[in-house]
Amino acid sequence: KAKDRKYKRILLKLSGEELMGDGDFGIDPKVLDKMALEIGQLVGIGVQVGLVIGGGNLFRGKALSEAGLDRVAGDHMGMLATVMNALAMRDALERANISSRVMSAIPMSGIVDHYDRRQAVRCLANNEVLIFAAGTGNPFFTTDSAASLRGIEIEADIVLKATKVDGVYTADPMKDPAAVMYDRLSYDEVLDKKLGVMDLTSICLVRDHGMPVRVFRMSKAGALLNIVVGDNEGTLIEE
Ligand code: UDP
Numbered sequence: 001k002a003k004d005r006k007y008k009r010i011l012l013k014l015s016g017e018e019l020m021g022d023g024d025f026g027i028d029p030k031v032l033d034k035m036a037l038e039i040g041q042l043v044g045i046g047v048q049v050g051l052v053i054g055g056g057n058l059f060r061g062k063a064l065s066e067a068g069l070d071r072v073a074g075d076h077m078g079m080l081a082t083v084m085n086a087l088a089m090r091d092a093l094e095r096a097n098i099s100s101r102v103m104s105a106i107p108m109s110g111i112v113d114h115y116d117r118r119q120a121v122r123c124l125a126n127n128e129v130l131i132f133a134a135g136t137g138n139p140f141f142t143t144d145s146a147a148s149l150r151g152i153e154i155e156a157d158i159v160l161k162a163t164k165v166d167g168v169y170t171a172d173p174m175k176d177p178a179a180v181m182y183d184r185l186s187y188d189e190v191l192d193k194k195l196g197v198m199d200l201t202s203i204c205l206v207r208d209h210g211m212p213v214r215v216f217r218m219s220k221a222g223a224l225l226n227i228v229v230g231d232n233e234g235t236l237i238e239e
Contacts, residue, residue, distance in 0.1 A: 006230035009048040009124060011151035012039075013144065013161045016057035016085055018218055026057060027085065032092035038224050039129060040098045047228050048124040050154055051131045053089060054143040055081030061139060075139030079106060082143060086112065086133035093129055100129040105137030105146070117153050124154060144198045148205035148213075159211055160227060161198065162218035167235035168197045182235045190237055197237075212238040 014035070021028030042049055058081035064074030086102045093100040101123055102112040112133060113119075123130050135146040144161070151159040168190070171179040187207035190197060197203075197215055206213055216223050216234030223233045 004230075005042075005045050005047050005228050007047060007157040007228055009050070009154065009156045010042070010228065011050045011052065011147055011154065011156040011159045012224075013052045013147035013159060014054065014218065015143070015162065016054035016081065017164070018057075018162055019053070019085055019088070020057045027088050029088070029092065032088055033096070035089070035218070036092040036096040036098060039093065040096055041225050042228055043098055043127060043129060045228070046127075048127060049129045050120070050124060050150060050156060051086075051089065051129060052135075052143055052147040052150055053082055053085045053131065053133070055079065055085060055135075057081075058084060072139045075141075079134045079137070079139075082135055083108065083112065083133045086131045089131055098129055099127070100131060102131045102133050105132070105134040108134075120150075121154055141201065142199050144202040145205065148198070148202040148211065152205065152209045152211050156211070159206060159213045160224070161213055161215045162224075163197075163215055164217065164219070166217045166220065167215050167233075168195055168237070183232065184236045184238070186239060187237060197235075203237075206237070210239060212236060 019027050019031055021031040039049055055078045059077045061071055061075030061078045065071040083104055090100050090102050103115040104112045105115050107114040120130055132150045135143045147159055165173050167181045169179040169181050173179040190203055214227055214234055214236050227233050
């Protein structure tokens with residue numbers, strides 16, 4: 001018997017890099033299929049899932065501007081990259097028989113729906129997996145900010161931020177073997193210690209609205225389901 005869910009509605013943030021698998025650019029459909037199955041398990045126990053996917057596997061405005069492109073043009077490209085990732089994820093979900101929908105902050109008639117908060121809440125209540133694409137629709141923001149924003153708008157119980165490491169550490173665990181993972185942090189600790197787990201805009205948004213965030217490693221088998229049934233995985237950021 002499946003354990004009882006702790007959360008009724010979640011906002012899951014996946015970075016674009018999560019979709020690359022072992023590659024260093026683009027999308028690995030096998031990774032998407034695996035994610036679709038894990039998301040399907042959540043839907044199976046009655047969890048409503050909103051998804052924000054980044055675009056860093058394709059384009060980032062900041063990197064493009066450092067290479068000489070106009071920043072706003074680069075950010076527009078970054079946002080379009082998130083739409084491509086969302087289409088790939090929708091495809092993986094549909095192939096796994098999980099009903100889903102993409103809503104973009106930038107209207108793109110004929111390809112995806114335009115974001116509408118009331119409709120979004122209706123879709124979620126109808127157990128459709130809802131993918132929020134094109135970030136916030138504005139340059140100079142990130143998809144972390146979009147995750148905080150949409151999480152708050154749809155009144156999610158929690159924002160789950162998937163990363164490559166198990167949680168938030170005292171230092172970069174890839175570089176510093178003495179780094180220790182936090183089980184819990186307050187919003188202010190994240191800001192004071194400059195932990196850089198999310199950008200300032202996104203952390204301020206969740207802090208101002210008391211939205212809890214859990215940082216965890218998506219590639220850890222079962223981690224996502226564990227969190228949703230109330231187990232301790234990764235780092236919880238809250239008041
Ligand atoms: N972006 C933007 N506004 C937003 C969200 C994203 O301009 O509200 C652009 C920005 O250029 C960003 C890119 O889209 O670098 C991809 O998003 P992000 O870097 O957050 O992706 P991730 O690191 O999560 O893969």
